[in-house]
Amino acid sequence: xxxxxxxxxxxxxxxxxxxxxxxxxxxxxxxxxxxxxxxxxxxxxxxxxxxxxxxxxxxxxxxxxxxxxxxxxxxxxxxxxxxxxxxxxxxxxxxxxxxxxxxxxxxxxxxxxxxxxxxxxxxxxxxxxxxxxxxxxxxxxxxxxxxxxxxxxxxxxxxxxxxxxxxxxxxxxxxxxxxxxxxxxxxxxxxxxxxxxxxxxxxxxxxxxxxxxxxxxxxxxxxxxxx
Amino acid sequence: xxxxxxxxxxxxxxxxxxxxxxxxxxxxxxxxxxxxxxxxxxxxxxxxxxxxxxxxxxxxxxxxxxxxxxxxxxxxxxxxxxxxxxxxxxxxxxxxxxxxxxxxxxxxxxxxxxxxxxxxxxxxxxxxxxxxxxxxxxxxxxxxxxxxxxxxxxxxxxxxxxxxxxxxxxxxxxxxxxxxxxxxxxxxxxxxxxxxxxxxxxxxxxxxxxxxxxxxxxxxxxxxxxx
Numbered sequence: 001x002x003x004x005x006x007x008x009x010x011x012x013x014x015x016x017x018x019x020x021x022x023x024x025x026x027x028x029x030x031x032x033x034x035x036x037x038x039x040x041x042x043x044x045x046x047x048x049x050x051x052x053x054x055x056x057x058x059x060x061x062x063x064x065x066x067x068x069x070x071x072x073x074x075x076x077x078x079x080x081x082x083x084x085x086x087x088x089x090x091x092x093x094x095x096x097x098x099x100x101x102x103x104x105x106x107x108x109x110x111x112x113x114x115x116x117x118x119x120x121x122x123x124x125x126x127x128x129x130x131x132x133x134x135x136x137x138x139x140x141x142x143x144x145x146x147x148x149x150x151x152x153x154x155x156x157x158x159x160x161x162x163x164x165x166x167x168x169x170x171x172x173x174x175x176x177x178x179x180x181x182x183x184x185x186x187x188x189x190x191x192x193x194x195x196x197x198x199x200x201x202x203x204x205x206x207x208x209x210x211x212x213x214x215x216x217x218x219x220x221x222x223x224x225x226x227x
Numbered sequence: 228x229x230x231x232x233x234x235x236x237x238x239x240x241x242x243x244x245x246x247x248x249x250x251x252x253x254x255x256x257x258x259x260x261x262x263x264x265x266x267x268x269x270x271x272x273x274x275x276x277x278x279x280x281x282x283x284x285x286x287x288x289x290x291x292x293x294x295x296x297x298x299x300x301x302x303x304x305x306x307x308x309x310x311x312x313x314x315x316x317x318x319x320x321x322x323x324x325x326x327x328x329x330x331x332x333x334x335x336x337x338x339x340x341x342x343x344x345x346x347x348x349x350x351x352x353x354x355x356x357x358x359x360x361x362x363x364x365x366x367x368x369x370x371x372x373x374x375x376x377x378x379x380x381x382x383x384x385x386x387x388x389x390x391x392x393x394x395x396x397x398x399x400x401x402x403x404x405x406x407x408x409x410x411x412x413x414x415x416x417x418x419x420x421x422x423x424x425x426x427x428x429x430x431x432x433x434x435x436x437x438x439x440x441x442x443x444x445x446x447x448x449x450x451x452x453x454x
Contacts, residue, residue, distance in 0.1 A: 021255040021410065024279070028248040028383065031277040038279070045272075050258040052251070052265070053282055105411075126411055143415045155411025156255065160384065165417045177420035178430050182437075183248065184332075184353055184382025186421030187414035188370045190392045193404035194413030203405050210409075 008068035008170050010036045011094060013087055013110075014056050016046035017077020021156050022105045026071060029163035029179050033171060039063055041086040049076035060086045063094070069166070070098045073159075074106030074125060079217035082113035091116060101150050102166065104159035108152045109218055112137055121147040125155035126196050127204075127211045134222035157194075160185060235295035235397050237263045238321060240314055240337075241283050243273035244304020248383050249332045253298060256390035256406050260398060266290055268313040276303035287313045295326045296393065300386070301333030301352060306444035309340035318343060328377050329393065331386035335379045336445055339364055348374040352382035353423050354431075354438045361449035384421075387412060 010030055014023055027036055040056025048054055070091060072081075081087050091114035095101045103111050108124045111117050112135025122137040122145055123129070129139040143154045144162045151169075153162030160183070167176040179185075192198040237257055241250055254263055267283025275281055297318060299308075308314050318341035322328045330338050335351045338344050339362025349364040349372055350356070356366040370381045371389045378396075380389030387410070394403040406412075419425040 019255065020251045024247045024251040027279065028246065028277060036278075050255060051263075051284075052254065053284060055280055057278075057280060143413070144417075155409075157387065157410050157412045157414065161415050161417060168417065173418055174430075177418050177426055178433070180416065180418060180420045181423065181426045181430055182382075182434055183384045184421055185384045185416055186370070186425070187384065187416065188388050189407065189412055189414065190371075190388060190395065191400055191404050191407060193407045194411055196408065198413070199404055199408045203401075203408055206405070207409055 008034045008099075009064070009066075010034045010069040010071060011039050011063065011067040012036055012071045012073070013081075013090070014038055014040055014054055014073065015077050015081040015084065015087065017049045017075050017080065018054075018073050019075035019105060019156055020048040020050065020052050020054065022073035022075060022107065022159055025157065025159035026104060026163040026166075028183060029160055030167065032179055032182065033167060033175055034069070037063075037067070039090070041084055060090045063090060065094070066097055067094055068098060068170070069100045069102060070094050072103045072107035072110045074104060074109070076214070078106040078109055079214055081110045082218075082221055088114040099149060100166065100169070102152065102162070104153040104162055105155050106214065108132065108137070109135065111150075111152070113221060117150065120150045121145055122150060122152040123154050124152065125211070127155075127207050128215065128218075131215055131218040134218045235261045235326075236291070236293075237261045237296040237298060238266050238290065238294040239263055239298045239300070240287075240308075240317070241265055241267055241281055241300065242304050242308040242311065242314065244276045244302050244307065245281075245300050246302035246332060246383055247275040247277065247279050247281065249300030249302060249334065249386055252384065252386035253331060253390040253393075255410060256387055257394065259406055259409065260394060260402055261296070264290075264294070266317070268311055287317045290317060290321070292321070293324055294321055295397070297321050297325045297328055299330045299334035299337045301331060301336070303441070305333040305336055306441055308337045309445075309448055315341040326376060327393065327396070329379065329389070331380040331389055332382050333441065335359065335364070336362065338377075338379070340448060344377065347377045348372055349377060349379040350381050351379065352438070354382075354434050355442065358442055358445040361445045
């Protein structure tokens with residue numbers, strides 16, 4: 001299927017309150033070999049959950065009928081994105097046709113809200129794994145989870161590992177290794193602690209408190225759907 | 228020096244043609260514990276070297292006299308940033324006072340253009356190490372290089388490792404480990420190849436061709452200075 005100079009189309013969905021690194025990690029990893037579209041309900045500027053200015057460059061209402069890949073990032077704005085019908089309608093229709101339906105971090109909850117993870121193994125930020133069953137998904141703790149054509153990544157920085165795996169799926173390992181060298185992705189964390197397995201209960205608890213509101217919002221979403 | 232609730236000020240300098248991940252990796256890593264300012268020659272929107280829309284939110288001309296940390300990302304726009312007097316004047320004056328003078332990727336060449344790396348060991352994207360001597364810096368191949376109060380990171384994704392080390396310098400290891408768990412930074416590259424030591428000569432050569440123009444521009448800069 002892959003041919004010389006084939007550039008798959010990737011629809012990425014930035015939204016107000018996203019975590020910028022969820023989007024930018026995959027964006028930079030894929031950019032040399034794919035055509036990335038930044039699609040939003042509007043193209044107005046918004047702020048990320050850490051206050052960085054950003055915007056979509058194309059409107060969902062003017063999107064193409066087909067993209068090879070659809071991708072959703074996560075962030076504090078996830079609860080609102082789950083309830084944005086422009087986003088969930090786009091995901092439901094293009095997701096049904098896409099070769100790959102993908103997310104990083106709590107973006108998988110938006111895929112779930114669009115009905116795309118029912119019966120699929122999937123992952124999300126480690127602190128939000130318990131939210132996946134609200135959307136019919138089966139939580140998996142791997143950094144990147146592939147179930148049929150659903151590829152979901154764990155929290156934030158898992159997006160880089162995810163995108164390299166996606167490049168290998170779309171093209172081959174050589175293409176992924178080119179992107180990896182361009183990004184000098186030879187990680188050397190100065191400490192451990194990037195997983196709840198290697199961090200303190202105190203730090204784990206603080207982060208669970210930080211996401212408690214989003215967890216409650218996912219529970220509400222499921223309750224409203226089944227009502 | 229560190230006290231409860233102390234939030235160091237960090238001046239980050241986004242510029243047209245930057246590599247977004249150079250900026251966003253450190254930005255997200257530092258955001259929970261520092262006050263990050265996005266300072267630019269203007270606050271007008273520009274595009275990153277991969278076409279993402281972004282902008283500074285404060286003007287360099289209205290900047291404070293002191294920041295605890297100054298930080299410069301890299302990217303294809305580096306050659307223009309090196310020649311933007313608003314940027315180099317800001318770096319020269321605030322860099323002389325800052326506790327830490329820092330960069331990721333080819334951002335170190337902008338620090339060099341501002342005269343901040345003369346006689347310092349520093350690093351940059353692996354493909355641009357030979358440019359550092361044009362600015363009087365001593366190239367070092369480590370992923371993060373600390374020489375006195377200069378902290379420079381290697382290419383793109385090295386920014387996350389750099390920022391965790393900076394958090395440990397500003398605060399302590401516990402603070403860095405909190406940020407690390409929030410970002411789920413437990414990297415698992417699906418392939419090797421993130422360093423020229425582990426990739427093919429063919430891929431190395433392609434990337435060297437990609438940066439050839441920036442290399443020539445650094446040489447020109449040095450020649451103009453010494454003329």
